[in-house]
Amino acid sequence: RPDQTRKGMTPVCNRTWDGWLCWDDTRAGVTSEQHCPDYFQDFDPSEMVTKICTDTGTWFLHPESNRTWTNYTRCNEHTTEGRVTAMNLFYLALIGHGLSLTSLFISLGIFFHFKSLSCQRITLHKNLFFSFVLNSVITIIWLTAVANNQELVQRNPTSCKVSQFIHLYLFGCNYFWMLCEGIYLHTLIVVAVFAEKQHLMWYYLLGWGFPLIPASIHAIARSYYYNDNCWISSKTSLLYIIHGPICAALLVNLFFLLNIVRVLITKLKVTHQAESSLYMKAVRATLILVPLLGIQYVLLPYKPEGRVSSEIYDYIMHILMHYQVRRVSGSGQILLISMETLQLYQGSSRSGFVILV
Numbered sequence: 001r002p003d004q005t006r007k008g009m010t011p012v013c014n015r016t017w018d019g020w021l022c023w024d025d026t027r028a029g030v031t032s033e034q035h036c037p038d039y040f041q042d043f044d045p046s047e048m049v050t051k052i053c054t055d056t057g058t059w060f061l062h063p064e065s066n067r068t069w070t071n072y073t074r075c076n077e078h079t080t081e082g083r084v085t086a087m088n089l090f091y092l093a094l095i096g097h098g099l100s101l102t103s104l105f106i107s108l109g110i111f112f113h114f115k116s117l118s119c120q121r122i123t124l125h126k127n128l129f130f131s132f133v134l135n136s137v138i139t140i141i142w143l144t145a146v147a148n149n150q151e152l153v154q155r156n157p158t159s160c161k162v163s164q165f166i167h168l169y170l171f172g173c174n175y176f177w178m179l180c181e182g183i184y185l186h187t188l189i190v191v192a193v194f195a196e197k198q199h200l201m202w203y204y205l206l207g208w209g210f211p212l213i214p215a216s217i218h219a220i221a222r223s224y225y226y227n228d229n230c231w232i233s234s235k236t237s238l239l240y241i242i243h244g245p246i247c248a249a250l251l252v253n254l255f256f257l258l259n260i261v262r263v264l265i266t267k268l269k270v271t272h273q274a275e276s277s278l279y280m281k282a283v284r285a286t287l288i289l290v291p292l293l294g295i296q297y298v299l300l301p302y303k304p305e306g307r308v309s310s311e312i313y314d315y316i317m318h319i320l321m322h323y324q325v326r327r328v329s330g331s332g333q334i335l336l337i338s339m340e341t342l343q344l345y346q347g348s349s350r351s352g353f354v355i356l357v
Contacts, residue, residue: 010027011027011028013027013053013054013057013058020070020072021070026051028053028054029053031053032051032053034049037075043075048074049071051071052071085314093139094140101137104132107129108126108130111126121184124180124181124184124200127204127207128174128177128181131170131208134173138170146160146230153229154229156229156230160230161230168218172214172245176207176211178253179207179253180207182252183203183256189263210245215242218241
């Protein structure tokens with residue numbers, strides 16, 4: 001019955017429990033809303049549940065059952081579409097990582113086979129590609145053995161959380177080895193054009209060591225504040241512990257890329273015509289570094305809220321992420337093939353500038 005504590009006051013529907021959600025006191029004529037519960041596999045927690053408080057101060061009765069009714073229809077309205085999208089993204093990721101591993105093994109085979117390619121820059125390329133290999137392997141294992149295994153997720157063993165920790169660590173290693181590539185190229189081209197020899201120990205610490213810090217902090221924070229099964233949910237702000245340093249690395253690489261292009265264009269303006277074509281090739285080669293440095297992720301930093309727009313975003317990001325390695329290894333092969341062409345009068349006092357990719 002309506003709750004009218006004072007004469008003349010607007011009727012209020014009493015707080016109630018509908019079996020799935022609790023509803024607070026609601027004024028007559030108001031439709032109350034809250035998010036769908038997240039403990040049902042077929043429900044989308046981003047959708048809304050509604051419950052109508054009628055003008056008489058009673059909860060809406062369904063005309064067929066004549067019982068109070070809560071509208072949960074939107075919770076699983078797009079469940080089938082969501083499953084299809086999830087499976088499409090699942091196979092898209094598997095195919096992408098499979099192709100990436102093939103390209104990576106070819107690239108690493110080239111690096112190790114030709115001894116003449118043994119130098120610091122190739123050592124950095126090897127470490128970057130090796131981090132991609134490890135990340136692709138652990139991603140395939142994670143997708144097939146954990147994410148696609150509801151029984152395992154329900155059991156929630158420690159091993160699946162350990163695999164997620166390794167997954168996030170190697171994910172970070174990818175981007176910090178991209179940062180190492182950016183630092184090396186920027187130092188070589190902009191800062192010290194004749195000093196190719198650098199201390200690689202700092203690069204090893206940054207590429208393999210630093211990602212352990214955010215991965216460990218995330219694991220500790222996740223175990224205390226959002227300890228979901230297998231740490232599989234992405235609906236937590238704790239992931240910014242991982243994504244924050246990665247975004248910072250991408251922004252630094254963007255600065256390096258722009259500065260390298262600036263230096264090349266500056267040289268282009270003052271050099272002789274015979275050298276101009278080589279500098280233009282150097283600019284084009286630098287743009288090839290966009291996938292190598294991961295700059296494209298700066299263009300799509302935030303996921304939109306709408307269902308259709310977020311689905312489009314998911315497809316774009318899956319293609320960028322899981323096919324990134326194939327483009328990177330392809331870029332590495334292109335740069336190796338054109339390396340002799342892109343060495344701009346190495347040691348020449350006339351230009352005083354050298355491109356060593």
